[in-house]
Amino acid sequence: MKMFVCIKYVPDTSEAEVKVNPDGVSVDSSRFSFDINDADNYAVEESVLMKEASEGDVTVLSIGPKQSDVMIRMAMAKGCDRAVRIEDERIAGYDPLMVAKVLAGAIKGQEFDLVLTGCMASDDWQMSTGVALAEELGVNHASMVKKVEVLGGNKVKAYRELEGGLMEVVEVELPAVLTIQTGINEPRYAPIRGIREAQKKELKVASLDDLGLDASAVSAEASMVVLERLYIPDVVSSAEFIEGEPDEKAEKLASILVKGGLV
Amino acid sequence: MGSILVLAEHRQGVLRDVSYEMMAVAPKLAEQMGTDVVALLIGSGMDELAKKMAAFGIKVLVVDDPLFKDFNADKYQKVLSALIDDLKPAVVMTGHTAQGVDFMPALAIEKKLPLVADAISLEYAGGTLKATRQLYSGKANAVMAFKPAATYLLTFREGAVEAPDASASGSVEKLDSPLKEDLSYRKFIEYVEAEVGDVDITQSDILVAVGRGLKEDKNLPLVEELAKAIKADIAGSRAATDAGWIPHDRQVGTSGKAVKPKLYIAMGISGAFQHIAGMKGAKTVVAINKDPEAPIFSVADYAIVDDMFKIVPKLTEKLKELKG
Ligand SMILES: Cc1cc2nc3c(=O)[nH]c(=O)nc-3n(C[C@H](O)[C@H](O)[C@H](O)COP(=O)(O)OP(=O)(O)OC[C@H]3O[C@@H](n4cnc5c(N)ncnc54)[C@H](O)[C@@H]3O)c2cc1C
Ligand SMILES: Nc1ncnc2c1ncn2[C@@H]1O[C@H](COP(=O)(O)O)[C@@H](O)[C@H]1O
Numbered sequence: 001m002k003m004f005v006c007i008k009y010v011p012d013t014s015e016a017e018v019k020v021n022p023d024g025v026s027v028d029s030s031r032f033s034f035d036i037n038d039a040d041n042y043a044v045e046e047s048v049l050m051k052e053a054s055e056g057d058v059t060v061l062s063i064g065p066k067q068s069d070v071m072i073r074m075a076m077a078k079g080c081d082r083a084v085r086i087e088d089e090r091i092a093g094y095d096p097l098m099v100a101k102v103l104a105g106a107i108k109g110q111e112f113d114l115v116l117t118g119c120m121a122s123d124d125w126q127m128s129t130g131v132a133l134a135e136e137l138g139v140n141h142a143s144m145v146k147k148v149e150v151l152g153g154n155k156v157k158a159y160r161e162l163e164g165g166l167m168e169v170v171e172v173e174l175p176a177v178l179t180i181q182t183g184i185n186e187p188r189y190a191p192i193r194g195i196r197e198a199q200k201k202e203l204k205v206a207s208l209d210d211l212g213l214d215a216s217a218v219s220a221e222a223s224m225v226v227l228e229r230l231y232i233p234d235v236v237s238s239a240e241f242i243e244g245e246p247d248e249k250a251e252k253l254a255s256i257l258v259k260g261g262l263v
Numbered sequence: 264m265g266s267i268l269v270l271a272e273h274r275q276g277v278l279r280d281v282s283y284e285m286m287a288v289a290p291k292l293a294e295q296m297g298t299d300v301v302a303l304l305i306g307s308g309m310d311e312l313a314k315k316m317a318a319f320g321i322k323v324l325v326v327d328d329p330l331f332k333d334f335n336a337d338k339y340q341k342v343l344s345a346l347i348d349d350l351k352p353a354v355v356m357t358g359h360t361a362q363g364v365d366f367m368p369a370l371a372i373e374k375k376l377p378l379v380a381d382a383i384s385l386e387y388a389g390g391t392l393k394a395t396r397q398l399y400s401g402k403a404n405a406v407m408a409f410k411p412a413a414t415y416l417l418t419f420r421e422g423a424v425e426a427p428d429a430s431a432s433g434s435v436e437k438l439d440s441p442l443k444e445d446l447s448y449r450k451f452i453e454y455v456e457a458e459v460g461d462v463d464i465t466q467s468d469i470l471v472a473v474g475r476g477l478k479e480d481k482n483l484p485l486v487e488e489l490a491k492a493i494k495a496d497i498a499g500s501r502a503a504t505d506a507g508w509i510p511h512d513r514q515v516g517t518s519g520k521a522v523k524p525k526l527y528i529a530m531g532i533s534g535a536f537q538h539i540a541g542m543k544g545a546k547t548v549v550a551i552n553k554d555p556e557a558p559i560f561s562v563a564d565y566a567i568v569d570d571m572f573k574i575v576p577k578l579t580e581k582l583k584e585l586k587g
Contacts, residue, residue: 004473012398012535014475014555018402025402075533094405097371097378119364124398126452127359128368128380131301131336135369141336143365156317157452162274162361163421163517167458173448183505224377226408228393228456231375235556249567250577253549258585262547263469263493 001056001150003045004102004115006133007040007075009068010123018228027230036071043180045187046148047116049077056082061106063091063099066214069203069230077190083201088208090215094124095223100132100226103186105213106206107137112175114156119144119179130179144183264299265350265414267293269342270322271316273304274334275454280313281358283426285419286319288385289356289406295387298353304343307332312437328440333451336365338442343370345441347414354392359418371416378416379407400533401558404511421517422540431465454548460512462496469495469526472542474517475502476531476552476571483508485572486530491585497520500532516541534559548568551575 011032019028036044047058059074060083060136062068072083084106092098107115115137135140146167146200147159160168161224162182172178208215216222242249242256257263269289282302288379289300302323311325316323320474326342343355343366357363357371359381371378380393383404394417409415428559431547464470471490477483490497497509515522517537527545531552532538539562542548545564550563551571560566567574 011285012408013402018399020403029400047491094407096368096380100372122400123395125379125507127364128369128378131365132368132372135372140367142449143336144361159455160365161518163279164520165511165514165518167455167457168361169452169455170335171452182501183511186507189278196549217475224410224412225379226410228406229407230398230403230405231400233397235558235561237419237560237563238559239550239563241566241568244368245468246569246573249569250574251581253567253574254578254581254585257493257526257549257582258383260547261583 001050001054001114002112003047003050003056004061005040005043005058005075005080006061006117006120006129007044007071007113008037008062008097008101008121009034009064009071010054010121012039018232020232023039034067035039036074037118037121037123037124039120039182041187042182042184043118044075044078044080046180047114048188049185050150059084059104062086063093063102072116072203073198074190074194076201076203077194078188079194081201082094083203085205086207086211087205088215088218090208090221092218094218094227096124096128097124097132098218098223100136100215101218102208103129103133103177104136105211108261113176115177117177117179119124119181124232129238130177134175134177137177140172141178142172142176143179144181145178146181148178148184160171188229200243264297264298264355266299267296267354267356268301268303268346268350268352270303271312272358272360272362272489273306273312279314279330279358279360279421280426281360281419282316283419284421284424285356285358286429287420287424287427292354292385292387296353296392298421301352303346305339311321316430316505317358317433317435318429318431319427319433319520321353321433323433323435325437326440327437328442330440331443333470335449335451336362336369336538337444337446337449340366340370340373341442345519346438347374347376351566354567356417356418356419356437359420363418365377367416367418368535376414377409377412378417378418380418380419382421398482401536402556412482418452420536422536458578460510464496464498464513464515464522465520467498467524468526469496469528470492470515470522470545471495471498471528471530472498472502472532473509473530474532475506475551477503477508480506480508482572487576489526489582492579494583497528500535505567524533529559530565530575533557534562537548545582
């Protein structure tokens with residue numbers, strides 16, 4: 001199996017305050033902590049599992065800043081073989097179709113059996129890049145994959161997770177792009193030895209020009225959508241906020257629940 | 264201007280909620296754009312479903328052929344590609360669902376058309392179509408403006424709006440299938456139902472739900488103690504089930520279960536829309552989260568902004584005391 005795995009360096013905004021910059025189209029990320037996108041972490045594990053199950057070779061692809069090298073080295077520490085990090089300010093990152101074109105540009109011309117992506121990036125929630133990438137590469141795909149079986153005859157059986165937990169099982173001919181859903185496996189921790197070895201693996205940094213890609217085809221000019229404005233929506237809450245010291249809050253809540261006949 | 268073509272989603276013989284919900288937004292958009300709404304059904308044996316969509320007072324186009332008995336992203340893409348050429352719709356929209364996301368981005372690339380995914384509201388003014396979508400854990404909204412294009416592609420979020428009533432009469436028109444033979448490179452095999460566990464949380468009266476805020480499974484006994492004190496079952500977010508802290512059949516949300524307990528106590532759960540979709544049917548919601556901006560508070564009746572580990576032990580103790 002010759003594989004590519006696409007990983008994105010994303011901020012964890014689950015506990016952070018999000019503020020829009022004065023430019024109105026970006027957020028202040030100076031206080032965010034960044035790491036590999038949740039689903040991509042599962043995609044990395046899946047690629048390494050497949051490599052371990054038979055012969056295999058995995059190239060990591062990521063479009064992102066220098067700081068994300070730590071994340072990329074971690075993927076190599078887990079078993080990925082090499083990496084290409086694409087850094088170019090001209091890429092219209094808000095449009096998944098443009099991102100897909102860049103990723104495709106980094107893959108085209110090389111042989112592969114599988115490209116794994118996450119099913120969704122947790123910062124932009126597009127759920128679009130992987131399927132667009134497949135079309136751009138002219139190969140098959142299956143999205144939201146929560147189980148994969150490699151079959152003979154150059155096929156995989158992909159279990160697509162639908163709403164309600166129902167699985168749609170499809171057979172797809174390789175080469176193909178699979179977008180991986182969280183929970184498909186149990187991502188490992190990088191072994192110490194792997195961390196050391198990862199330092200010696202190749203991490204190529206490339207601009208669009210280095211990849212021979214035409215920047216005008218993946219830039220804001222090429223994108224057919226415009227990120228006009230970002231704003232923070234009001235959190236309309238009709239909740240009764242229980243105030244006080246932690247113990248007081250707990251006691252107040254307990255009596256609300258009991259008096260209200262809720263428990 | 265061409266029509267707004269709404270691809271209605273169905274599965275196992277039933278229209279999905281999002282198909283009805285889009286009938287709340289598409290007609291308004293059509294009015295702003297000065298055009299009409301046309302629904303599209305692709306499947307096999309679509310008569311009943313076509314009638315249901317026509318009841319929104321619209322024309323329903325049906326591609327009805329045994330080749331479409333089961334969903335297949337590539338087949339859907341082929342049909343839509345052909346219909347875009349034939350009908351030149353102003354907009355093609357469908358649900359931002361496991362189906363919609365499996366072909367719309369590919370269609371956009373193939374037809375060189377713009378796509379906005381996961382829209383939660385739409386507006387057309389001054390000749391520009393704009394779609395609002397969410398980013399950063401739902402803490403920021405983005406207004407995306409389409410540049411002028413022959414056809415705009417959209418996936419619309421399930422559960423973002425309420426479905427309107429359908430009581431009008433429309434028409435149904437069958438179309439020739441553009442697909443003449445089956446595809447060899449992608450085949451539907453079967454559906455596999457979700458696993459069934461020991462407790463059916465859709466039937467629980469009280470649920471104590473945990474999320475990533477639990478941090479590690481050795482903290483679970485704290486929550487189990489609370490659940491025991493109030494005879495609740497334990498449920499959780501996807502983060503909690505992915506981590507293996509609780510079984511998969513206890514997951515609440517779009518890809519898990521829709522629950523409707525009398526009381527839902529969410530702790531350490533941010534309230535992603537996929538989670539909220541599964542628990543908004545709860546009668547009373549208590550949310551405990553240390554982030555005052557957590558979206559879970561938007562659906563809470565009682566809220567505590569604090570560290571759950573400082574709240575839960577005392578809460579359990581007090582509840583035991585009060586309930587004797
Ligand atoms: C196709 C698809 C389907 C999905 N389906 C579902 C689904 O069915 N159900 C579902 O839940 N998710 C689903 N998700 C995932 C969803 O997008 C979120 O990633 C998930 O709900 C996040 O879980 P969480 O709230 O537990 O974790 P996070 O978003 O990481 O939030 C953790 C929260 O815990 C709080 N916290 C941390 N420590 C403490 C503490 N000590 N005390 C109090 N609070 C604390 C934080 O402030 C934060 O708000 C789906 C995603 C996709 C792409
Ligand atoms: N900047 C990026 N670099 C590498 N992969 C990416 C990037 N953006 C998106 N992807 C891949 O596309 C998947 C889906 O992203 P999205 O369509 O933005 O939700 C992610 O899980 C990644 O696998």
